[in-house]
Amino acid sequence: MSQTRSRSLTLHLTLWFALASVFVLFLLGLLIGRSVEQHFEEQDIEVLAGKMELAKHVLEKALTTPSGETLAKQLDEALTGHHGLVIAVVGPNRQRLDAHVGLVLPTELLSDRLATGGGRPIKWVADDGLPWRGISATLTTRGQAGSSYTVVVATEISHHEHFMGAFRQTLWVFMLLATLAMGLLGWFVVRRGLAPLQTIKRQAAAITANRLHTRLPVDAIPLELGDLANTLNDMLSRLEESFQRLSDFSSDLAHELRTPVSNLLTQTQVTLSRARTADEYRDILASNAEEFERLSRMIADMLFLAKAENNQLIPHPEPLELADEVAELLEFYGVLAEEKEIHLSVIGHGTVSGDRLMLRRAISNLLSNALRYTPVGGTVTVRIETQGDEEVKLTVENTGSCIAAEHLPRLFDRFYRTDSARQRTTEGSGLGLAITRSILIAHGGDVSVRSAEGITRFTLSLPVGGQL
Numbered sequence: 001m002s003q004t005r006s007r008s009l010t011l012h013l014t015l016w017f018a019l020a021s022v023f024v025l026f027l028l029g030l031l032i033g034r035s036v037e038q039h040f041e042e043q044d045i046e047v048l049a050g051k052m053e054l055a056k057h058v059l060e061k062a063l064t065t066p067s068g069e070t071l072a073k074q075l076d077e078a079l080t081g082h083h084g085l086v087i088a089v090v091g092p093n094r095q096r097l098d099a100h101v102g103l104v105l106p107t108e109l110l111s112d113r114l115a116t117g118g119g120r121p122i123k124w125v126a127d128d129g130l131p132w133r134g135i136s137a138t139l140t141t142r143g144q145a146g147s148s149y150t151v152v153v154a155t156e157i158s159h160h161e162h163f164m165g166a167f168r169q170t171l172w173v174f175m176l177l178a179t180l181a182m183g184l185l186g187w188f189v190v191r192r193g194l195a196p197l198q199t200i201k202r203q204a205a206a207i208t209a210n211r212l213h214t215r216l217p218v219d220a221i222p223l224e225l226g227d228l229a230n231t232l233n234d235m236l237s238r239l240e241e242s243f244q245r246l247s248d249f250s251s252d253l254a255h256e257l258r259t260p261v262s263n264l265l266t267q268t269q270v271t272l273s274r275a276r277t278a279d280e281y282r283d284i285l286a287s288n289a290e291e292f293e294r295l296s297r298m299i300a301d302m303l304f305l306a307k308a309e310n311n312q313l314i315p316h317p318e319p320l321e322l323a324d325e326v327a328e329l330l331e332f333y334g335v336l337a338e339e340k341e342i343h344l345s346v347i348g349h350g351t352v353s354g355d356r357l358m359l360r361r362a363i364s365n366l367l368s369n370a371l372r373y374t375p376v377g378g379t380v381t382v383r384i385e386t387q388g389d390e391e392v393k394l395t396v397e398n399t400g401s402c403i404a405a406e407h408l409p410r411l412f413d414r415f416y417r418t419d420s421a422r423q424r425t426t427e428g429s430g431l432g433l434a435i436t437r438s439i440l441i442a443h444g445g446d447v448s449v450r451s452a453e454g455i456t457r458f459t460l461s462l463p464v465g466g467q468l
């Protein structure tokens with residue numbers, strides 16, 4: 001299977017820099033070339049216009065004499081000292097009265113539009129390969145019934161063309177060398193500009209699972225890369241937190257499973273150490289069954305949490321009156337409350353759309369937790385409050401010792417207990433509150449806890465519509 005090779009960012013930026021330089025230099029070359037050529041054209045026009053006025057004056061004087069030789073002679077005298085400059089006169093009916101060196105004039109130069117001065121100079125190449133530029137004008141004489149004559153003045157511009165050819169060649173060579181130089185300069189600038197990325201790469205490569213606390217130095221990175229560094233640092237913070245939670249969870253899970261497995265193994269080894277009666281075997285098997293039930297509940301809870309974390313926990317909503325659900329749960333826990341002389345009560349009501357079994361499990365976890373840590377003679381109260389048309393809050397509060405503030409943020413973590421000494425005296429596995437939070441999140445709600453002044457409150461926030 002072929003692997004697509006990614007393009008180099010340095011090469012990519014260098015090419016764009018070089019292309020931009022070529023484009024700018026090309027436009028600059030065209031502008032300079034056009035400006036120089038226009039300058040030469042304006043010089044030629046100035047010379048031609050002057051000779052045109054002279055030719056008109058000579059023609060007007062020459063036409064007063066019948067001799068054609070007088071016209072040719074006077075035109076030759078007008079051109080004395082001007083090499084490469086010619087004058088041609090075309091009489092009525094396109095009859096050539098005079099033309100120098102046998103120059104063939106283009107028909108465009110003799111058109112009425114150009115002859116009246118309405119167009120730009122005409123540039124053409126003669127039969128001998130020499131370039132010319134010329135202008136024409138119409139002269140109407142007052143004598144001879146007002147005959148019209150076309151006067152053409154042209155100059156040979158080979159020296160201009162040679163200069164422009166050499167100039168263009170020099171200009172294009174300069175542009176080529178300048179493009180190469182700009183490309184090399186662009187590559188150098190890009191390499192220097194991307195050097196901080198190499199620094200980030202080296203520092204990021206040095207971060208391992210044991211060094212997730214390392215952060216990229218934002219102060220030493222250019223401002224344009226500051227957001228990238230901050231984003232990477234935030235990612236590292238999340239990874240560090242997740243990795244720490246995963247490490248703690250693995251350790252807690254191993255610890256939680258080791259205890260019942262160790263108990264089963266020890267009890268089994270002791271049982272097999274000597275022969276026992278049927279009643280003794282029955283008691284031992286009953287004890288083992290309790291440990292297996294504990295393991296089964298723990299595994300089921302872990303599977304439930306795993307499904308919740310992978311968004312596979314799908315509630316089946318139905319309208320629920322929370323007061324009725326809580327009343328049934330309080331009736332279930334009534335016997336335990338009577339033994340500890342704990343007063344149970346429910347205040348308020350509210351209707352939500354949710355999964356009955358899931359929500360009963362979440363509320364049951366809070367009630368079980370409250371009864372476990374409420375002292376003899378205490379109270380457990382469930383308050384249901386409707387917050388407008390959007391949210392219902394269910395609060396389970398119990399009297400007793402408060403939970404230290406440092407424990408509150410982690411109460412809903414898996415296997416977390418505020419008192420490690422109690423984990424051997426209670427039946428809880430440390431997963432109840434984590435399961436409660438997963439159920440609330442699946443319903444589009446949340447759970448929070450407060451503990452102060454001898455009262456601990458767990459509050460479930462549920463949207464009225466369920467938002468499933």
